[in-house]
Amino acid sequence: MKLFDVYPRYAIAPVRANDVFVYDAEDQAYLDLYGGHAVISIGHQHPQFTAALKAQMEQLMYYSNAVENPLQEELAQRLDSACGMKDYQLFLCSTGAEANENALKLASFHTQKSRVVAFYNSFHGRTSAAVAATDSPKLRAPINTHHKVDFLPFNAPQKLEALLQQGDVAAVIIECIQGVGGLAQPETAFVQQLQQLCLKYDCLLIADEVQSGFGRTGHFFAFQAYGIQPDIISMAKGMGNGFPVGGVLIHPKITPSYGLLGTTFGGNHLACSAVLAVLEVIIAEALMENATAMGDYFFTKMEKFPHLIPKGKGLMLGIDCGTPVAEIRKELLYKHNIFTGGSSNANLLRLLPPLSLKTTHWDQFFSALKNVL
Numbered sequence: 465m466k467l468f469d470v471y472p473r474y475a476i477a478p479v480r481a482n483d484v485f486v487y488d489a490e491d492q493a494y495l496d497l498y499g500g501h502a503v504i505s506i507g508h509q510h511p512q513f514t515a516a517l518k519a520q521m522e523q524l525m526y527y528s529n530a531v532e533n534p535l536q537e538e539l540a541q542r543l544d545s546a547c548g549m550k551d552y553q554l555f556l557c558s559t560g561a562e563a564n565e566n567a568l569k570l571a572s573f574h575t576q577k578s579r580v581v582a583f584y585n586s587f588h589g590r591t592s593a594a595v596a597a598t599d600s601p602k603l604r605a606p607i608n609t610h611h612k613v614d615f616l617p618f619n620a621p622q623k624l625e626a627l628l629q630q631g632d633v634a635a636v637i638i639e640c641i642q643g644v645g646g647l648a649q650p651e652t653a654f655v656q657q658l659q660q661l662c663l664k665y666d667c668l669l670i671a672d673e674v675q676s677g678f679g680r681t682g683h684f685f686a687f688q689a690y691g692i693q694p695d696i697i698s699m700a701k702g703m704g705n706g707f708p709v710g711g712v713l714i715h716p717k718i719t720p721s722y723g724l725l726g727t728t729f730g731g732n733h734l735a736c737s738a739v740l741a742v743l744e745v746i747i748a749e750a751l752m753e754n755a756t757a758m759g760d761y762f763f764t765k766m767e768k769f770p771h772l773i774p775k776g777k778g779l780m781l782g783i784d785c786g787t788p789v790a791e792i793r794k795e796l797l798y799k800h801n802i803f804t805g806g807s808s809n810a811n812l813l814r815l816l817p818p819l820s821l822k823t824t825h826w827d828q829f830f831s832a833l834k835n836v837l
């Protein structure tokens with residue numbers, strides 16, 4: 465059997481990892497500034513994380529949502545105090561696309577409306593409604609084109625209001641810092657107007673925190689820098705530090721209808737123990753504060769490269785090189801053993817390291833970058 469072709473792959477097969485490094489079968493170390501696509505939050509193989517998973521695995525890995533699961537209750541409480549979204553309801557699933565799919569469905573159910581507004585260069589996943597709200601037609605099949613989605617630029621409140629006035633808009637979905645799209649951030653005034661307009665026209669505001677959540681930008685959620693309170697928040701990636709888990713936080717005004725949302729695997733015992741361990745480590749090791757400090761260090765180091773444009777926040781970062789970065793990424797990997805990411809902007813090098821990154825790792829990266837350039 466042949467593997468279905470999905471992504472182009474580098475000719476490296478990691479077999480083990482530790483904190484911010486992955487190792488191949490020859491025990492060659494690679495600095496992971498990609499975090500497996502923003503997934504590794506507390507560091508690879510964090511001892512507290514692996515111990516929690518091992519212990520849970522020996523007790524009970526899985527039972528379905530047809531039974532009481534005290535770990536889900538504990539997770540809801542811990543998440544509440546970690547992110548401050550008091551009284552929100554937690555729905556657990558397994559991936560980012562699934563989180564957004566459910567967020568959009570819930571918004572449509574709650575408002576009884578069917579249109580969605582999304583933004584240029586957005587990425588919300590590859591399932592039906594999520595991919596329809598993703599600004600990348602090449603990711604859509606004809607079956608995905610039945611959703612009614614309008615795309616707008618950031619910072620255009622009049623255009624947004626004109627669309628909302630037409631009626632039938634169930635939700636506006638936004639990444640407060642874009643991931644795949646290349647780290648664009650809307651202006652604070654616009655995000656606050658967006659919240660007001662959603663209230664005025666009775667549509668829900670969905671914050672997609674799949675990539676930016678769980679401390680990556682230095683805030684628990686990226687939208688928290690904007691002083692808004694979304695109606696629905698989607699999460700995944702860093703939430704499980706590599707264990708596949710996603711979730712949706714739902715404002716208390718949105719009341720569920722039994723059976724509307726559901727999943728076989730979401731919120732299983734092993735997934736809950738993974739997220740609980742992630743939350744514990746983020747707080748005990750002050751990783752959000754570290755993300756802010758390491759982001760500041762990055763911007764200071766970038767002053768030595770005036771021809772390059774640094775972008776992003778915390779440890780959700782990018783470098784606009786003004787020229788395609790494919791060759792730069794290859795050299796960083798094959799000559800300097802450093803994993804980096806790309807984005808839908810071919811000129812942008814994307815850096816999404818574990819939140820445990822230290823200044824010595826940045827120093828290693830910048831000396832390699834200088835050499836490559």
Ligand SMILES: Cc1ncc(COP(=O)(O)O)c(C=O)c1O
Nearest residue numbers: 559560561587588589643674675
């Ligand atoms: C902002 C955002 N939303 C949703 C997704 C989809 O997540 P998943 O690949 O887990 O389905 C991604 C993945 O890159 C993402 O960056």
